[in-house]
Each structure stands twice: as C-alpha cells, then as structure tokens.
Amino acid sequence: MSQTQTPPAVAPPVSKWGLIGYGFGDVANNFAFALAALFLLTYYVDVAKIPPAYVGIILLMIRFSDAFMDIVAGRIVDATQTRFGRFRPFLLLGAVPLMLMNVAVFSVPNTWSLTAKVIYAVITYGLLNVLYSMVNIPYGALATAMTQDTKERAWLATSRTIMASATFVFIALVLGNRIRGAHGAQAVFTETTLMLAVLGVGFYLLCFSLTREVVKRTVDHPNFAASVKTLLANKALFLLCLASLALLAGVFSMVAGAFAFARYDLGGPQWFSAIIVINLLLGTLIGAPIVPVLVARIGKKMTFITGCIIAAVGFGLTYLSPPSNHILFFAAFIIASMGSALPMTVVWALEADTVEYGEWSTGLRCEGLNYSLFSFTRKTGQAIGGSVPAFVWAASGYVGNAPQQSAQAMAGLHLAFALVPAGFFVLAAALMSAYPLTDARYAAILSDIRSRAKSLATAA
Numbered sequence: 001m002s003q004t005q006t007p008p009a010v011a012p013p014v015s016k017w018g019l020i021g022y023g024f025g026d027v028a029n030n031f032a033f034a035l036a037a038l039f040l041l042t043y044y045v046d047v048a049k050i051p052p053a054y055v056g057i058i059l060l061m062i063r064f065s066d067a068f069m070d071i072v073a074g075r076i077v078d079a080t081q082t083r084f085g086r087f088r089p090f091l092l093l094g095a096v097p098l099m100l101m102n103v104a105v106f107s108v109p110n111t112w113s114l115t116a117k118v119i120y121a122v123i124t125y126g127l128l129n130v131l132y133s134m135v136n137i138p139y140g141a142l143a144t145a146m147t148q149d150t151k152e153r154a155w156l157a158t159s160r161t162i163m164a165s166a167t168f169v170f171i172a173l174v175l176g177n178r179i180r181g182a183h184g185a186q187a188v189f190t191e192t193t194l195m196l197a198v199l200g201v202g203f204y205l206l207c208f209s210l211t212r213e214v215v216k217r218t219v220d221h222p223n224f225a226a227s228v229k230t231l232l233a234n235k236a237l238f239l240l241c242l243a244s245l246a247l248l249a250g251v252f253s254m255v256a257g258a259f260a261f262a263r264y265d266l267g268g269p270q271w272f273s274a275i276i277v278i279n280l281l282l283g284t285l286i287g288a289p290i291v292p293v294l295v296a297r298i299g300k301k302m303t304f305i306t307g308c309i310i311a312a313v314g315f316g317l318t319y320l321s322p323p324s325n326h327i328l329f330f331a332a333f334i335i336a337s338m339g340s341a342l343p344m345t346v347v348w349a350l351e352a353d354t355v356e357y358g359e360w361s362t363g364l365r366c367e368g369l370n371y372s373l374f375s376f377t378r379k380t381g382q383a384i385g386g387s388v389p390a391f392v393w394a395a396s397g398y399v400g401n402a403p404q405q406s407a408q409a410m411a412g413l414h415l416a417f418a419l420v421p422a423g424f425f426v427l428a429a430a431l432m433s434a435y436p437l438t439d440a441r442y443a444a445i446l447s448d449i450r451s452r453a454k455s456l457a458t459a460a
Contacts, residue, residue, distance in 0.1 A: 012214060013147070013149070013152065014146055014147050014152050014155070014156065017210050018146065018210060018211055018212060019155055019156060019159045020159065020210065021206055021207050021209065021210020021211045022142070022143065022146065022156055022159055022160060022207065022210075022211050023159035023160050023162065023163035023164075024163065024203045024204075024206045024207045024210070025091065025139045025142070025160070025203070025204065025207035025211075026139070026160040026161075026163050026164040026167070027163050027164070027166075027167045027200075027203045028095070028199075028200040028201075028202075028203035028204045028207065029132075029135070029136055029139065029164070030164050030167040030168060030171070031099065031102065031167065031171075031196040031197075031199065031200040031203075032098060032099070032101075032102040032128065032132055032196075032200070033132065033136075034164070034167055034168045034171050034172075035102065035106070035171055035175070035192075035193070035196065036105070036125075036128075037168075037252060037255050037256065037382070037386065038168070038171060038172055038175075038176075038255060038258075038259070038276075039106075039175060039189075039259070040059070040105070040106075040125075041055060041059065041256050041257075041386070041389065041390060042259050042260065043106055043108075043189060044058070044108070044121060045400040045401070046400050046401040047108075047110075047185075047186055047189065048108040048110065048117055048121070049110070049114075049117075049400070050108075050114065050117055050118060050121065051114075051400070052390050052393045052394045052398060052400060053390070053391075053394045054114075054118060055390050056387050056390030056391050056394065058118065058121055058122060058125065059383065059386055059387045059390065060383050060384075060386075060387040061122075062122065062125050062126050062129060062383075063129070063379055063380075063382055063383030063386065063387075064379075064380060064383045065126070066126070066129035066130065066132075066133065066379060068376070069129065069130050069133045070133050070137055070372040070373070070375040070376045070379065071369070071372050071373065071376060072133075072372075073133040073134050073137040073138075073368070073372055074137055074141075074366075074368040074369035074370070074371060074372025074373070074375075075368065075369055075372070076134070076368070077090070077137055077138045077141060077367070077368030077369075077371075077372075078366050078367070078368040078369050080138075080368075084208075085145065085212075085213035086138070086141075086145065086213065086367070086368070087138035087139070087141050087142040087145060087213060087367075087368075088138075088142065088207075088208050088211060088213065089138075090134060090135055090137075090138035090139070091135060091138070091139060091204045091205075091207055091208045092204070092205070092208055093134075094131055094134050094135035094204075095135070095200065095201045095204040095205070096201055097131050098128070098131040098132060098134075098135055098200070099196070099197035099198075099200045099201055100197060101124065101127050101128045101131055102128060102193050102196065102197060102200075103190070103193040103194055103197055104124045104127075104128075105121075105124045105125050105128050105193075106189040106190065106192075106193050107124075107186070107189070107190055107193075108120055108121060110186060129379075133372075133375070135204075136375065137368060137371055137372050137375055138368065139207070140348070140351070140371045140374070140375060141367040141368050141370070141371040142211060142213070143156045143157075143160075143348065143352050144215065144352045144355045144367045144370075144371075145213040145214065145215045145367065146211060146212065146213065146214065146215070147214070147215065148215055148356065148446060150295070150300075150349070150353070150439055150442060150443070151292060151295070151296065153348075153349040153352045153353070154291060154292040154295045154300070154346065154349045155292055156348070156349070156352075157291065157345050157346060157347070157348035157349040157352075158288050158289060158291055158292060158345055160348060161284060161288045161291075161341070161344060161345040161348070162284060162285070162288050162289075165280040165281060165283075165284035165285075165288070165341075166280075166281070166284075168276065168280040169276055169277060169280045169281045171196075172272070172273065172276035172277075172280070173273050173276065173277070174192070175188070175189075175192050176259070176269070176272050176273055176276070177273070178192065233358065233361040233362050234354060234357055234358040234361060234370070235357075235436055236353070236354045236357040236358075236435060236436055236437040237351075237354040237357065237358060237370060237373065237374065239431060239432070239434055239435045239436070240347070240350055240351060240354055240374065240432075240435060241373060241374055241376075241377035241378075242377065242431045243304070243428045243429075243431040243432040243435070244347055244351075244374065244377055244378050244381065244428075245377040245378065245380055245381035245384075246381065246424045246425070246427040246428035246431060247308070247343055247344070247347065247381065247424070247425070247428040248378050248379075248381030248382050248385060249381040249382075249384045249385035249388075249424045250311070250315075250340075250385060250420070250421035250422070250423070250424030250425045250428065251340060251344065251385060251421065252381070252382045252384075252385030252386045253385040253386070253388045253389060253416055253417070253420045253421050253424065254279075254315075254385075254416075254417055254418070254420075254421045255279075255385075255386075256385065256386045256387075256388075256389045256390075256416075257389035257392075257393075257413060257416045257417050258272060258275050258276070258417065259272045260389075260393070260398070260413055261275075261323075261413045261414065261416075261417040262274075262275055264404070264405045264409070264410050264413060265323040265410050265413050265414055265417075266323050266326070266329075267323075267324075271326075274330065275333070278330060278333055278334055278337050279333070279336075279337040279340075280337075282334065282337065282338075283334070283336075283337030283338050283340065283341045284341045284345075286338050286341070287307070287337070287338045287339070287340075287341025287342050287345065288341050288342075288345045290342075291303060291341075291342060291345045291346050294306070294342070294346075295346065295349070295439070299438055299439040299440075300346050300349055300350050300353070300439060301350070301432065301435050301437070301438055301439075303342055303343075303346045304342065304343040304346050304347065304350065304428075304429075304432050304435075305343075305429050305432050305433060306342060307339050307340065307341065307342025307343040307344075307346070308339070308340075308342075308343050308425045308426070308428045308429035308432065309339070309425075309429055310335065310336075310338065310339025310342070311336050311337075311339030311340040311342075311343070311421075311422075311425045312339070312422050312423075312425035312426045312429065313335065313336075313339070314332055314333065314334070314335030314336025314337070314338070314339050314340075315332075315336045315418050315419070315421045315422035315425065316418075316419070316422045317332035317335065317336075318332040318333050318336055318417075318418040318422075319414065319415070319418035319419040319422065320332075323414060336418075336421075339425075340425070343428065343432075350435075350437075351370075351371065351374045353437055353442050354370060354374075354437065355367050355370050355371075356442065356445055356446055356449060357437055357442075357445060358370060359449060360445045360448060360449055363452075385420075385421075385424070388416055388420055389413075389416040389417075392412045392413075392415060392416040392420075393409070393412060393413070393416075395412065396408050396409045396411065396412025396413075397409045397412075398412065398413070
C-alpha cells in the first residue's frame with residue numbers, strides 16, 4: 001500500500017447541479033427498490049398466487065442473504081480505480097441489467113405450478129438484489145467522495161431523500177391506481193416495469209454526468225485484511241448500523257403491509273394513496289428540508305434521535321386510533337411520518353462521517369466496504385421489517401385477495417402497520433444514544449486527518 005505524497009486538499013463545494021444529479025441516482029434506484037418495497041408482497045400473494053407464508057420465507061431469505069452480497073460489492077468498489085472515478089462507472093455498467101431484471105421479477109408465469117413459481121421468484125429476486133448491490137453500494141459511497149463538509153453532506157442526504165420519496169409517491173400513485181383499476185392484472189406490472197426500466201437507465205446516466213469525485217483516498221489500494229481492520233475499529237459505524245437496522249425494520253413493516261391495511265382496515269385500497277402521500281410526500285417535504293437546519297443547531301446525532309422519538313409517539317397514537325376514524329387516524333400518522341423523515345434523511349450524512357472516523361482510527365479510507373456494511377445492516381432491517389407483515393398475516397388468518405377478512409386478520413394488519421414500527425423506532429433511538437461521533441468531534445477528527453497528511457508530505 002502506498003501513501004499519497006501530498007495532503008488532501010479541501011474539496012470544492014458541491015454545485016447545485018451536483019446536488020440534483022446525486023438525487024437522480026436514487027430516483028433510478030427506487031424504480032427497483034421502491035417497487036419491491038411497496039408491491040412485491042402484494043404481487044406475490046395476490047397476482048402470482050403464492051401463499052403468504054411462502055412469500056415471507058422468500059423475502060426474508062433473499063433479503064438477508066443479499067445483505068452479504070453488499071460486502072462483496074464493497075470490496076469490489078474499493079479495488080476499483082478508473083479515469084471516471086471509483087464509484088460513478090458502476091452506475092453505467094449496472095443500469096441496464098438491473099432495470100431488466102426488475103421486469104423479470106414482476107413476471108412470474110401464472111400457469112406454472114406452485115413449486116416452479118417459488119423457484120422462479122427465488123432466482124429472479126435473488127439476481128435483482130445482486131445487481132442492486134453492485135449499483136447501490138457505489139452510489140451510496142459516492143457522497144463520501146463528493147465532499148467532506150458536514151453541511152454539504154446534509155444537503156446531499158436531503159437531495160437523495162426528497163428524490164427517493166417523490167419516486168415512492170409516483171410509483172405508489174401510478175401503479176396503485178392501475179392495480180385497483182385492473183384488479184392486480186399481470187399486464188399492469190409488466191407494462192409498468194418496462195416503462196420504469198427505460199426511465200431508470202436515463203436517470204442513472206444523468207447522475208453519472210452531473211456528479212464529480214473530488215475527495216482523494218489516502219491509500220490507493222487497501223488490501224482486504226486492512227479493510228476489515230478498519231471496519232472492526234469503527235465503533236461509530238457499528239452503532240450507526242445497528243440503529244439503522246432498527247429504523248429500517250420499523251419503516252418497512254409499515255410500508256410492506258400498507259396496501260392490505262388500507263384495503264381492509266381503512267375501508268378500501270384508495271386509502272393506500274393517502275398513506276403514501278402523507279408518509280413519503282407530506283412527511284418528507286416537511287421533515288427532510290429542516291434536517292440541515294436541525295443539524296446546524298443540534299447536530300446530526302440528536303436530529304436522528306429526536307426524529308425517532310417523534311415517530312415512535314406518532315405510530316403509537318396511530319395504533320391507538322380506530323381506523324374507522326380517519327381524521328384521528330391520519331392526524332396521528334402525520335406525526336409519525338414527519339418524525340420518521342428526520343432519521344431517514346440524516347442517516348446518509350452520518351454514514352459518510354463514519355468513513356473519516358475509520359480513516360482517523362486506522363489510517364485507511366475504505367468508502368466502499370464502509371458503505372457495504374452499512375447497507376448490509378439496512379437490508380437486514382428491510383428483510384426483518386418487510387417480512388414481519390407476512391408472518392403476522394399468516395398467524396392472524398389473512399386470506400390473499402379475499403373480498404373480506406376476519407376481525408382477527410384485520411387486527412393483525414393494524415398491528416404490523418403501526419405498533420411494530422413504534423417498537424423499532426424506540427429501539428433505534430436507544431441505540432443511537434451511544435453513538436460516539438458528534439459534529440464537534442467530527443470536525444476535530446477531520447482536522448487531525450489533514451494534519452497527519454501534511455506531516456506525511458513533509459516527511460516525504
């Protein structure tokens with residue numbers, strides 16, 4: 001491993017188009033990610049006619065095993081160096097395969113036997129997650145190479161959060177309306193995924209074109225043993241990963257069961273659009289833009305904890321509110337949505353800071369592997385949260401696509417939608433309270449890193 005002979009210069013500020021371009025990357029990501037989060041459970045059960053218990057096992061198995069693929073992807077990213085940078089080339093190479101595999105996932109042949117459909121689902125969804133790792137890991141790590149300024153990182157996090165939430169809403173409203181109109185026909189999913197494939201490739205190209213990598217790595221090619229040593233010494237990263245796991249488990253328990261909850265508990269699938277608009281549009285448009293302001297006043301750590309507490313209270317009130325009382329129910333849900341937007345936004349800036357923490361602790365900078373471990377735990381949280389509704393449905397007697405559900409099944413839908421997320425948000429706040437990296441300490445660490453680099457340059 002060779003050390004650089006010049007100290008790292010202060011990176012130029014991120015341009016307005018750089019902020020927008022970075023957000024475009026998460027628009028493309030969510031054409032695959034959001035579609036699966038919102039509709040894959042419903043698609044497998046209601047359209048592909050795979051029993052809920054089978055679906056719960058498939059989702060848990062694939063999402064958990066795929067989390068390990070993130071580690072592999074992170075190592076590949078850290079070993080990559082091209083004239084276009086370390087991270088941006090993956091957006092070009094992975095765009096088309098990822099978008100086409102997304103079409104395949106939502107194309108389960110209805111005439112096949114149950115065994116054949118399960119095998120098809122496992123293979124296609126597994127490949128989709130592998131391809132997603134090879135694009136999303138470098139995309140997430142790209143922010144660490146665009147700037148080291150804590151405020152700019154907060155704005156990058158805000159950009160991707162707003163873009164991702166807008167994409168969630170777009171998919172939920174467009175596809176949700178079409179599902180209601182066509183009773184979940186296979187053709188709806190096929191046509192929609194083909195449209196999203198074309199758009200997704202275009203947004204990846206925009207992200208590649210508008211972003212720049214300006215932060216240089218202090219070690220050109222860290223070996224695997226050194227990279228692992230960096231991760232093991234990074235206490236800030238591990239605590240952030242655990243808090244993020246709990247955060248994602250809470251969010252995805254709500255999201256995965258939202259369509260069925262709206263259909264049966266709230267009185268009709270049309271209420272699904274209201275849930276998505278409130279959670280991802282209203283909550284994000286109000287919550288996400290104030291994150292940079294809160295970060296400047298109370299720091300990233302306290303912004304995360306404050307949002308989790310607000311979300312936990314909101315989801316608790318949502319569970320206590322009768323679904324038949326729409327005014328009371330949605331008032332509580334608005335509180336939950338605004339609270340959850342805060343940690344869901346600031347978590348990206350927190351992850352970027354842990355790269356410098358690891359570099360300060362060990363002298364090595366491993367953006368790819370650092371982000372891959374973070375993504376590993378997030379996907380584990382998604383797997384847990386996304387699978388909880390399926391198991392609750394099975395235990396409560398839910399019948400896929402039935403005209404009506406039993407009172408016990410409807411109670412299970414309400415529990416998975418509100419009470420489970422409340423518990424996970426409490427856990428996330430508790431874990432984050434032990435996080436060691438405040439904004440003041442981060443500034444001191446960054447200053448120390450630059451001082452070390454100057455000393456190395458002087459000695460050289």
